[in-house]
Amino acid sequence: MPDFVSDKHLFHNPVEFAMSKIGGTYKMPILWRLKDKAWRYSELANSIPHISDRMLSKSLKELLEDGFISKEIFPEVPPRTEYNITERGKKAVEIISTLRNYGFELMKDFGIEEK
Amino acid sequence: MPDFVSDKHLFHNPVEFAMSKIGGTYKMPILWRLKDKAWRYSELANSIPHISDRMLSKSLKELLEDGFISKEIFPEVPPRTEYNITERGKKAVEIISTLRNYGFELMKDFGIEEK
């Protein structure tokens, strides 16, 4: 596996590339929530612990640009925006599910209680 | 999923926890190489692109402490050290394999040629 460049960034392996797309602190939590229904901006903001508007809007924008989610704006007052998972996002959700199950397993392994 | 603390660090979900154990730039590349045979320090150093001694030794130490790999020192001159995967490490390798396949898929999806 040789190095390769995408979007002006250097990668060394496919995992790095995948993580550049769905990694970071908030992208997986967002995709996970959109898994089976549409969510509005404020619902995401209230549901994800500690997330700031800056990080939420930044994460949503990147997921949108990379085609993992879609966005629908309803011209109401007050404005309503809904985010949905796309086909590409659904594949990511499968990976997240695997990672999540593994995480739970590891937590048990390391003696961390799930409350 | 409520927050929880492990090793003085705060986590918000199981994926974060898993990534704290096998994430970062070098842990997966290392585990992946140890998948089916023992490797010496210098072999890893030569095989992993751009890795510095600092990062290699740091990553190995943490993987060792967390039980993903084991280490055997042969009292020869010059010294020889071999690293092996453990049972816990083998489970991680399965996850890495999934992530790796997904990464390749995404690369194709984004039009990145694999050489």
Next chain:
DNA sequence: CAGTATCCCAGGAGATACTG
């Protein structure tokens, strides 16, 4: 050969303030 010790920097993320 197989590492450790220091110093340094970039970029991910936090805090706060503001707007159509």
Next chain:
DNA sequence: CAGTATCTCCTGGGATACTG
């Protein structure tokens, strides 16, 4: 409600030098 703009901070990782 649904964001964007600034500024700041922290830590993962780079560079370099040294050792049993």
